[in-house]
Protein backbone atom coordinates (compact mmCIF):
# COMPACT_ATOMS: atom_id res chain seq x y z
CA UNK A 1 0.00 0.00 0.00
CA UNK A 2 1.49 3.29 -1.07
CA UNK A 3 -0.93 5.50 0.82
CA UNK A 4 -0.03 6.39 4.36
CA UNK A 5 -3.27 8.16 5.24
CA UNK A 6 -6.77 7.29 3.99
CA UNK A 7 -9.46 9.82 4.84
CA UNK A 8 -12.97 8.82 3.82
CA UNK A 9 -16.11 10.95 4.02
CA UNK A 10 -14.78 12.84 7.02
CA UNK A 11 -17.12 15.36 8.62
CA UNK A 12 -16.69 17.42 11.77
CA UNK A 13 -19.44 19.66 13.05
CA UNK A 14 -19.18 22.10 15.94
CA UNK A 15 -22.87 22.40 16.75
CA UNK A 16 -24.38 23.45 13.45
CA UNK A 17 -21.07 24.75 12.08
CA UNK A 18 -19.58 22.25 9.61
CA UNK A 19 -15.78 22.61 9.84
CA UNK A 20 -14.87 19.55 7.75
CA UNK A 21 -17.45 18.51 5.20
CA UNK A 22 -17.44 14.99 3.70
CA UNK A 23 -13.71 15.10 2.97
CA UNK A 24 -12.19 12.16 1.12
CA UNK A 25 -8.47 12.21 0.36
CA UNK A 26 -5.48 9.85 0.48
CA UNK A 27 -1.95 10.93 1.36
CA UNK A 28 0.91 8.92 -0.13
CA UNK A 29 4.11 7.92 1.62
CA UNK A 30 7.28 9.91 1.18
CA UNK A 31 5.84 13.30 0.22
CA UNK A 32 5.92 16.78 1.67
CA UNK A 33 2.37 18.06 1.32
CA UNK A 34 1.09 21.57 1.89
CA UNK A 35 -2.33 21.82 3.54
CA UNK A 36 -3.51 25.20 2.33
CA UNK A 37 -6.73 27.15 2.59
CA UNK A 38 -8.18 30.45 3.72
CA UNK A 39 -8.95 31.17 7.39
CA UNK A 40 -11.64 28.89 8.73
CA UNK A 41 -11.36 26.33 5.93
CA UNK A 42 -10.94 23.42 8.37
CA UNK A 43 -7.19 22.79 8.32
CA UNK A 44 -6.62 22.81 12.07
CA UNK A 45 -9.78 20.79 12.67
CA UNK A 46 -8.54 18.14 10.22
CA UNK A 47 -5.10 18.13 11.86
CA UNK A 48 -6.62 17.70 15.32
CA UNK A 49 -8.69 14.77 14.11
CA UNK A 50 -5.57 13.17 12.58
CA UNK A 51 -3.92 13.50 16.00
CA UNK A 52 -6.86 12.10 17.95
CA UNK A 53 -7.53 15.42 19.69
CA UNK A 54 -11.00 15.70 18.16
CA UNK A 55 -13.47 12.96 17.26
CA UNK A 56 -15.06 13.14 13.83
CA UNK A 57 -18.83 13.49 13.55
CA UNK A 58 -18.77 11.10 10.60
CA UNK A 59 -16.28 9.25 8.40
CA UNK A 60 -13.04 7.36 8.91
CA UNK A 61 -9.29 7.92 8.95
CA UNK A 62 -6.66 5.21 8.66
CA UNK A 63 -2.99 5.99 9.25
CA UNK A 64 -0.74 3.17 8.07
CA UNK A 65 -3.79 0.92 8.23
CA UNK A 66 -4.75 1.84 11.82
CA UNK A 67 -7.62 3.85 13.20
CA UNK A 68 -6.50 6.99 15.03
CA UNK A 69 -5.56 5.91 18.57
CA UNK A 70 -2.57 4.63 20.56
CA UNK A 71 -1.17 2.74 17.53
CA UNK A 72 -1.10 5.88 15.38
CA UNK A 73 0.05 8.28 18.12
CA UNK A 74 3.43 6.56 18.23
CA UNK A 75 3.82 7.07 14.46
CA UNK A 76 2.67 10.67 14.21
CA UNK A 77 4.88 13.60 15.22
CA UNK A 78 2.76 16.70 15.68
CA UNK A 79 3.72 20.34 15.91
CA UNK A 80 0.68 22.22 17.22
CA UNK A 81 0.04 25.84 16.35
CA UNK A 82 0.72 26.88 19.94
CA UNK A 83 3.27 26.03 22.58
CA UNK A 84 2.64 22.95 24.68
CA UNK A 85 6.00 22.72 26.46
CA UNK A 86 6.49 23.35 30.15
CA UNK A 87 7.99 26.78 30.50
CA UNK A 88 9.96 26.27 33.71
CA UNK A 89 11.96 23.35 32.32
CA UNK A 90 15.30 23.74 30.59
CA UNK A 91 15.63 22.56 27.00
CA UNK A 92 17.88 19.76 28.26
CA UNK A 93 15.17 18.57 30.66
CA UNK A 94 12.69 18.58 27.81
CA UNK A 95 15.13 16.52 25.71
CA UNK A 96 15.30 14.01 28.63
CA UNK A 97 11.51 13.84 28.65
CA UNK A 98 11.28 13.28 24.89
CA UNK A 99 13.96 10.60 25.08
CA UNK A 100 11.97 8.75 27.75
CA UNK A 101 8.62 9.25 26.13
CA UNK A 102 9.30 8.58 22.43
CA UNK A 103 11.23 5.47 21.42
CA UNK A 104 11.85 7.05 18.01
CA UNK A 105 13.41 10.26 19.37
CA UNK A 106 17.00 11.00 18.28
CA UNK A 107 18.65 13.13 20.95
CA UNK A 108 21.75 13.43 18.80
CA UNK A 109 19.74 14.95 15.95
CA UNK A 110 18.00 17.37 18.31
CA UNK A 111 21.27 18.51 19.88
CA UNK A 112 22.85 19.02 16.48
CA UNK A 113 19.95 21.19 15.30
CA UNK A 114 19.97 23.23 18.52
CA UNK A 115 23.68 23.85 17.99
CA UNK A 116 23.19 24.89 14.35
CA UNK A 117 20.61 27.44 15.43
CA UNK A 118 22.78 28.66 18.31
CA UNK A 119 20.27 27.64 21.00
CA UNK A 120 21.74 26.94 24.45
CA UNK A 121 20.14 23.74 25.87
CA UNK A 122 20.82 24.76 29.48
CA UNK A 123 18.35 27.66 29.46
CA UNK A 124 14.74 27.51 30.60
CA UNK A 125 12.04 27.64 27.96
CA UNK A 126 10.47 30.64 29.68
CA UNK A 127 13.52 32.79 28.92
CA UNK A 128 13.36 32.24 25.16
CA UNK A 129 11.77 34.58 22.62
CA UNK A 130 8.57 33.42 20.93
CA UNK A 131 10.39 32.53 17.71
CA UNK A 132 13.09 30.57 19.53
CA UNK A 133 10.43 28.62 21.45
CA UNK A 134 8.92 27.73 18.09
CA UNK A 135 12.30 26.60 16.78
CA UNK A 136 12.77 24.34 19.83
CA UNK A 137 9.35 22.80 19.34
CA UNK A 138 10.00 22.12 15.68
CA UNK A 139 13.41 20.59 16.47
CA UNK A 140 11.77 18.23 18.99
CA UNK A 141 9.17 17.14 16.46
CA UNK A 142 11.61 16.70 13.58
CA UNK A 143 13.99 14.68 15.80
CA UNK A 144 11.47 11.89 15.99
CA UNK A 145 11.63 9.11 13.42
CA UNK A 146 7.92 9.17 12.68
CA UNK A 147 5.86 7.95 9.71
CA UNK A 148 3.79 11.12 9.57
CA UNK A 149 4.86 14.61 10.60
CA UNK A 150 2.06 17.12 10.97
CA UNK A 151 3.26 20.70 11.25
CA UNK A 152 0.68 23.40 11.95
CA UNK A 153 2.21 26.78 10.99
CA UNK A 154 5.83 25.68 11.62
CA UNK A 155 7.59 28.91 10.68
CA UNK A 156 5.07 31.63 11.46
CA UNK A 157 7.07 33.20 14.29
CA UNK A 158 10.53 32.40 12.95
CA UNK A 159 12.77 35.04 11.36
CA UNK A 160 13.40 34.73 7.60
CA UNK A 161 17.04 33.64 7.93
CA UNK A 162 16.12 30.77 10.26
CA UNK A 163 13.14 29.82 8.07
CA UNK A 164 15.46 28.56 5.36
CA UNK A 165 17.43 26.47 7.86
CA UNK A 166 14.21 25.04 9.27
CA UNK A 167 12.84 24.20 5.83
CA UNK A 168 16.11 22.53 4.91
CA UNK A 169 15.91 20.63 8.20
CA UNK A 170 12.47 19.40 7.29
CA UNK A 171 13.70 18.10 3.93
CA UNK A 172 16.98 16.63 5.13
CA UNK A 173 16.12 15.10 8.45
CA UNK A 174 13.16 12.98 7.88
CA UNK A 175 12.90 9.41 6.76
CA UNK A 176 12.20 9.35 2.97
CA UNK A 177 9.32 6.88 3.55
CA UNK A 178 7.63 9.38 5.85
CA UNK A 179 5.14 12.03 4.88
CA UNK A 180 5.13 15.60 6.10
CA UNK A 181 1.87 17.55 6.14
CA UNK A 182 2.44 21.28 6.57
CA UNK A 183 -0.38 23.72 7.18
CA UNK A 184 0.69 27.28 6.53
CA UNK A 185 -0.31 30.69 5.22
CA UNK A 186 3.35 31.44 4.35
CA UNK A 187 3.03 29.69 1.02
CA UNK A 188 5.77 31.60 -0.78
CA UNK A 189 8.34 30.58 1.85
CA UNK A 190 7.27 26.98 2.10
CA UNK A 191 6.46 26.04 -1.49
CA UNK A 192 10.12 25.41 -2.35
CA UNK A 193 10.01 22.25 -0.20
CA UNK A 194 6.54 21.00 -1.11
CA UNK A 195 5.92 18.08 -3.47
CA UNK A 196 2.14 18.33 -3.42
CA UNK A 197 -0.59 20.66 -2.22
CA UNK A 198 -4.09 20.29 -0.88
CA UNK A 199 -6.36 23.32 -1.24
CA UNK A 200 -9.32 23.35 1.19
CA UNK A 201 -12.33 25.65 1.48
CA UNK A 202 -15.46 25.31 3.64
CA UNK A 203 -14.10 22.00 4.95
CA UNK A 204 -14.00 20.51 1.48
CA UNK A 205 -11.26 19.52 -0.92
CA UNK A 206 -10.85 22.08 -3.69
CA UNK A 207 -7.71 20.65 -5.27
CA UNK A 208 -5.03 18.04 -4.64
CA UNK A 209 -2.17 18.16 -7.09
CA UNK A 210 1.59 18.28 -7.39
CA UNK A 211 3.49 21.54 -7.18
CA UNK A 212 5.07 20.72 -10.57
CA UNK A 213 1.60 20.46 -12.08
CA UNK A 214 0.65 23.93 -10.89
CA UNK A 215 3.89 25.36 -12.23
CA UNK A 216 3.65 23.58 -15.58
CA UNK A 217 -0.10 23.71 -16.26
CA UNK A 218 -0.93 27.06 -14.71
CA UNK A 219 2.47 28.67 -15.29
CA UNK A 220 2.28 30.03 -11.75
CA UNK A 221 3.83 29.60 -8.34
CA UNK A 222 1.65 27.90 -5.73
CA UNK A 223 1.39 31.23 -3.92
CA UNK A 224 0.14 33.03 -7.05
CA UNK A 225 -2.28 30.24 -7.88
CA UNK A 226 -3.63 30.17 -4.32
CA UNK A 227 -4.29 33.93 -4.51
CA UNK A 228 -6.13 33.42 -7.79
CA UNK A 229 -8.29 30.51 -6.57
CA UNK A 230 -9.18 32.12 -3.24
CA UNK A 231 -9.37 35.78 -4.31
CA UNK A 232 -11.86 37.63 -2.08
Ligand SMILES: Nc1ncnc2c1ncn2[C@@H]1O[C@H](COP(=O)(O)OP(=O)(O)OP(=O)(O)O)[C@@H](O)[C@H]1O
Pocket residue numbers: 014017018019037038039040041042043044045046
Ligand atom coordinates in the same frame (compact mmCIF):
# COMPACT_ATOMS: atom_id res chain seq x y z
N1 LIG B 1 -13.92 24.94 19.04
C1 LIG B 1 -14.69 25.39 18.06
N2 LIG B 1 -16.00 25.62 18.25
C2 LIG B 1 -16.80 26.06 17.25
N3 LIG B 1 -16.38 26.28 15.99
C3 LIG B 1 -15.08 26.06 15.74
C4 LIG B 1 -14.17 25.62 16.75
N4 LIG B 1 -12.94 25.48 16.19
C5 LIG B 1 -13.08 25.83 14.89
N5 LIG B 1 -14.35 26.18 14.62
C6 LIG B 1 -14.89 26.60 13.31
O1 LIG B 1 -14.59 25.58 12.38
C7 LIG B 1 -14.23 26.15 11.12
C8 LIG B 1 -12.85 25.65 10.72
O2 LIG B 1 -11.90 26.16 11.64
P1 LIG B 1 -10.36 25.72 11.62
O3 LIG B 1 -9.71 26.33 12.80
O4 LIG B 1 -10.30 24.25 11.45
O5 LIG B 1 -9.88 26.43 10.27
P2 LIG B 1 -8.41 26.73 9.73
O6 LIG B 1 -8.44 26.42 8.27
O7 LIG B 1 -7.39 26.03 10.54
O8 LIG B 1 -8.32 28.31 9.94
P3 LIG B 1 -7.05 29.29 10.14
O9 LIG B 1 -6.31 29.32 8.83
O10 LIG B 1 -7.71 30.60 10.43
O11 LIG B 1 -6.24 28.77 11.28
C9 LIG B 1 -14.33 27.66 11.28
O12 LIG B 1 -15.61 28.05 10.83
C10 LIG B 1 -14.22 27.85 12.79
O13 LIG B 1 -14.92 29.01 13.20
